[in-house]
Amino acid sequence: MTAPIREHTGRGPLGKDEIAARIARDIPAGSYVNLGIGQPTLVADHLGPGAGVVLHTENGMLGMGPAATGDEIDPDLTNAGKVPVTELPGAAYFHHADSFAMMRGGHLDVCVLGAFQVSAHGDLANWHTGAPDAIPAVGGAMDLAIGAKQVFVMMTLFAKDGTAKLVRECTYPLTGLRCVSRLYTDLAVFELGAEGAVVVETFGISYDELAARLDVPLRAA
Amino acid sequence: MTAPIREHTGRGPLGKDEIAARIARDIPAGSYVNLGIGQPTLVADHLGPGAGVVLHTENGMLGMGPAATGDEIDPDLTNAGKVPVTELPGAAYFHHADSFAMMRGGHLDVCVLGAFQVSAHGDLANWHTGAPDAIPAVGGAMDLAIGAKQVFVMMTLFAKDGTAKLVRECTYPLTGLRCVSRLYTDLAVFELGAEGAVVVETFGISYDELAARLDVPLRAA
Amino acid sequence: MTTVCESTDEAVAGIEDGSTVLIGGFGMAGMPVDLIDAVIRQGAEDLTIVSNNAGNGDTGLAALLAAGRVRRVVCSFPRQSDSWVFDGLYRSGRIELEVVPQGTLAERLRAAGAGIGAFFCPTGVGTPLAEGKETRVIDGRAYVLEYPIKGDVALVKAHVADRVGNLVYRKTARNFGPVMATAATTTVVQVGAVAEPGDIDPEVVVTPGIFVDRVVVVPDRAGATS
Amino acid sequence: MTTVCESTDEAVAGIEDGSTVLIGGFGMAGMPVDLIDAVIRQGAEDLTIVSNNAGNGDTGLAALLAAGRVRRVVCSFPRQSDSWVFDGLYRSGRIELEVVPQGTLAERLRAAGAGIGAFFCPTGVGTPLAEGKETRVIDGRAYVLEYPIKGDVALVKAHVADRVGNLVYRKTARNFGPVMATAATTTVVQVGAVAEPGDIDPEVVVTPGIFVDRVVVVPDRAGATS
Numbered sequence: 083m084t085a086p087i088r089e090h091t092g093r094g095p096l097g098k099d100e101i102a103a104r105i106a107r108d109i110p111a112g113s114y115v116n117l118g119i120g121q122p123t124l125v126a127d128h129l130g131p132g133a134g135v136v137l138h139t140e141n142g143m144l145g146m147g148p149a150a151t152g153d154e155i156d157p158d159l160t161n162a163g164k165v166p167v168t169e170l171p172g173a174a175y176f177h178h179a180d181s182f183a184m185m186r187g188g189h190l191d192v193c194v195l196g197a198f199q200v201s202a203h204g205d206l207a208n209w210h211t212g213a214p215d216a217i218p219a220v221g222g223a224m225d226l227a228i229g230a231k232q233v234f235v236m237m238t239l240f241a242k243d244g245t246a247k248l249v250r251e252c253t254y255p256l257t258g259l260r261c262v263s264r265l266y267t268d269l270a271v272f273e274l275g276a277e278g279a280v281v282v283e284t285f286g287i288s289y290d291e292l293a294a295r296l297d298v299p300l301r302a303a
Numbered sequence: 304m305t306a307p308i309r310e311h312t313g314r315g316p317l318g319k320d321e322i323a324a325r326i327a328r329d330i331p332a333g334s335y336v337n338l339g340i341g342q343p344t345l346v347a348d349h350l351g352p353g354a355g356v357v358l359h360t361e362n363g364m365l366g367m368g369p370a371a372t373g374d375e376i377d378p379d380l381t382n383a384g385k386v387p388v389t390e391l392p393g394a395a396y397f398h399h400a401d402s403f404a405m406m407r408g409g410h411l412d413v414c415v416l417g418a419f420q421v422s423a424h425g426d427l428a429n430w431h432t433g434a435p436d437a438i439p440a441v442g443g444a445m446d447l448a449i450g451a452k453q454v455f456v457m458m459t460l461f462a463k464d465g466t467a468k469l470v471r472e473c474t475y476p477l478t479g480l481r482c483v484s485r486l487y488t489d490l491a492v493f494e495l496g497a498e499g500a501v502v503v504e505t506f507g508i509s510y511d512e513l514a515a516r517l518d519v520p521l522r523a524a
Numbered sequence: 525m526t527t528v529c530e531s532t533d534e535a536v537a538g539i540e541d542g543s544t545v546l547i548g549g550f551g552m553a554g555m556p557v558d559l560i561d562a563v564i565r566q567g568a569e570d571l572t573i574v575s576n577n578a579g580n581g582d583t584g585l586a587a588l589l590a591a592g593r594v595r596r597v598v599c600s601f602p603r604q605s606d607s608w609v610f611d612g613l614y615r616s617g618r619i620e621l622e623v624v625p626q627g628t629l630a631e632r633l634r635a636a637g638a639g640i641g642a643f644f645c646p647t648g649v650g651t652p653l654a655e656g657k658e659t660r661v662i663d664g665r666a667y668v669l670e671y672p673i674k675g676d677v678a679l680v681k682a683h684v685a686d687r688v689g690n691l692v693y694r695k696t697a698r699n700f701g702p703v704m705a706t707a708a709t710t711t712v713v714q715v716g717a718v719a720e721p722g723d724i725d726p727e728v729v730v731t732p733g734i735f736v737d738r739v740v741v742v743p744d745r746a747g748a749t750s
Numbered sequence: 751m752t753t754v755c756e757s758t759d760e761a762v763a764g765i766e767d768g769s770t771v772l773i774g775g776f777g778m779a780g781m782p783v784d785l786i787d788a789v790i791r792q793g794a795e796d797l798t799i800v801s802n803n804a805g806n807g808d809t810g811l812a813a814l815l816a817a818g819r820v821r822r823v824v825c826s827f828p829r830q831s832d833s834w835v836f837d838g839l840y841r842s843g844r845i846e847l848e849v850v851p852q853g854t855l856a857e858r859l860r861a862a863g864a865g866i867g868a869f870f871c872p873t874g875v876g877t878p879l880a881e882g883k884e885t886r887v888i889d890g891r892a893y894v895l896e897y898p899i900k901g902d903v904a905l906v907k908a909h910v911a912d913r914v915g916n917l918v919y920r921k922t923a924r925n926f927g928p929v930m931a932t933a934a935t936t937t938v939v940q941v942g943a944v945a946e947p948g949d950i951d952p953e954v955v956v957t958p959g960i961f962v963d964r965v966v967v968v969p970d971r972a973g974a975t976s
Contacts, residue, residue, distance in 0.1 A: 112751030158697040172947030174955035182627025186865030219603035225627035259650040333525030379923040393721030395729035398928040403853025407639030440829035446853035480876035641893035644867035667867035
């Protein structure tokens with residue numbers, strides 16, 4: 083799946099919506115996909131009906147439609163972020179054990195998650211900052227991390243304080259080990275795995291600049 | 304539940320149908336009951352609609368009705384013995400994993416099974432004679448043996464060759480350990496358990512005669 | 525056998541101090557708010573609550589927590605924008621918390637209902653939530669051993685019941701209801717309506733009546749789920 | 751993604767020698783006879799068959815056995831009044847048999863579909879079927895450790911599918927279909943009819959389309975189940 087690296091230096095970094103669009107392009111038609119809470123839900127806007135993608139929400143539904151508006155809003159029909167949504171023709175409801183059995187059993191093709199940190203070999207930290215006064219809350223994050231055939235992460239490559247979020251080893255508490263296969267950021271797209279991080283594409287930055295800013299061994303695709 | 308022993312010596316042993324009726328009398332109204340293949344199915348004839356008993360069949364149904372006849376026969380609706388049956392109002396269908404989860408999880412009140420041998424402390428042997436040329440076939444026997452809150456066994460007390468089927472230790476391959484709570488036979492009704500066999504009632508035989516014919520320590524209720 | 529109760533107070537009668545109470549719902553969808561209110565009136569204390577969240581706003585589970593009846597919460601996601609009641613109790617050390625991954629929570633409840641003694645689960649391996657737990661590599665993959673969560677009581681909201689306790693749910697309000705119904709000694713269900721046996725097609729029953737001990741009708745109120 | 755096939759031959763194409771094939775049905779109820787006939791034509795050999803029984807009469811699974819395509823059968827109840835094909839092969843040592851308690855068979859299939867690595871099951875403890883297996887006492891009760899049964903292919907019979915693969919079944923013909931559909935890499939389903947998406951109410955779907963790879967319409971024939 084690795085093509086030669088594409089450096090897009092004649093433009094700026096991707097915006098959130100552009101990252102979402104870039105992810106949507108990598109989701110094959112006919113895939114079953116779970117989009118995590120927060121930014122990953124933006125990916126849905128770029129998966130038109132023609133994409134043939136079926137959305138799963140872990141609170142018990144396949145065939146989830148767009149967010150509900152006006153009279154469509156039904157308190158009994160929400161996504162995992164508790165946002166009212168709609169159902170599409172061909173949808174199915176099921177209970178929580180069945181929903182997570184579907185996930186844990188490896189039946190979802192792709193899951194898109196946000197992250198605090200991702201390691202070059204695919205470890206994920208996205209549930210807990212490790213702050214001593216934080217109330218721990220994991221939700222479905224750990225289930226999603228190990229459940230889908232492919233886990234994509236969507237995040238900015240650097241935190242607001244300039245710290246890189248792609249790291250050698252996660253310092254935040256882990257969500258899952260070696261589970262992330264692709265990392266989509268504002269500055270670059272990476273393939274992750276046992277061999278480390280491979281840069282597939284850059285945006286508003288050259289491969290060499292990127293390598294200089296990250297404390298992670300990189301390879302070009 | 305143990306009342307003083309009742310010796311019915313002024314009559315002969317119970318027939319199959321009378322054993323079934325005797326069992327039916329011990330099934331409380333509102334119970335969920337599974338009747339094993341073979342003789343135990345006779346118990347259903349003595350559980351009228353007024354008994355408020357709901358029958359489970361492990362191939363995926365609660366609310367099973369009587370055997371189907373004539374136009375009622377539907378190859379998609381059978382009991383565990385593959386005999387066509389009917390559905391009653393309030394029935395429910397479910398798949399095999401759910402059906403046996405219901406059983407294994409202890410949700411059934413009573414299960415009635417046949418047996419080759421039962422031990423005084425409630426071990427059950429009813430799936431295999433141990434004959435070297437027999438093809439092993441267990442079906443749901445082991446699941447039923449450990450699944451219901453109470454397991455009742457229905458059998459003749461002696462085999463055709465005169466051998467007692469209530470024994471100190473089963474010699475046939477076991478179906479379940481210490482799982483039978485009551486044993487209903489043509490000659491007597493027993494409670495079984497860690498303390499051994501307690502005779503509740505006899506038919507066509509006195510307690511003393513019974514004790515003389517069995518190589519099992521007995522107590523009178 | 526299923527009893528159709530006249531009131532939510534009758535439906536929750538007899539809950540003992542120290543009980544483990546399973547409470548359905550994901551956020552407000554499927555949350556049995558009226559049964560929880562009845563538990564507050566009923567008075568049981570020292571409860572362990574198993575639910576996906578730890579209360580929203582000041583009603584329902586949050587109100588039960590605020591009333592000081594809960595010793596311990598087992599859930600996947602206590603922290604929400606409106607979980608101030610739980611947050612306050614937790615930060616002041618007045619409530620215990622066990623965080624369980626959401627799918628593991630569902631599967632542990634299912635295991636309790638299905639008579640499974642324990643199961644090897646791949647979720648959480650190598651994370652803080654697996655610390656101290658038995659692990660094993662099976663067929664090249666690492667797993668954590670997880671145990672059943674059994675309830676004394678389950679409080680569930682369903683859409684319709686029939687008189688023998690068969691239940692159907694509505695959309696994503698189904699969530700934890702069906703597994704919790706199997707995992708408790710006594711399952712209490714609030715429904716929008718009770719139908720006659722046979723009114724629910726046997727093919728579409730989600731929770732068979734064998735799992736349902738008490739049913740009570742609570743008509744959906746406008747704003748009840750807001 | 752679900753493909754609606756034009757023929758049973760297309761539906762079973764590509765099954766490889768040595769595959770593990772899960773076959774639904776309990777006796778003839780839910781038995782995908784037409785798919786099995788297609789497998790006989792397709793020619794795969796050295797198969798492991800996982801099914802509740804080991805064939806009835808001379809058709810369906812019995813015909814597959816008679817054609818010499820099966821190396822091993824995993825089932826709960828091979829012996830039936832009309833299981834002469836299996837009986838003959840077994841007695842002459844030409845087929846291997848693993849007998850599994852029926853509920854354990856269903857749960858091992860579910861475990862495969864649900865990503866469970868192994869589970870402690872109370873069924874069969876102290877019996878010959880537990881010999882050589884790991885056991886453990888948990889909370890005072892004894893359990894046997896059981897492992898998932900994963901299929902390369904599942905052959906299932908359902909009542910109706912929609913074009914995205916959602917399935918509903920009919921009465922007790924449901925049996926092993928839903929769990930086998932989750933447990934195989936490729937799930938092939940014969941149905942009486944295919945409907946449009948939305949024709950099956952999302953509340954009553956038993957097997958969601960995510961588990962269904964190929965669907966083929968085989969109208970129920972008079973006598974097909976006799």
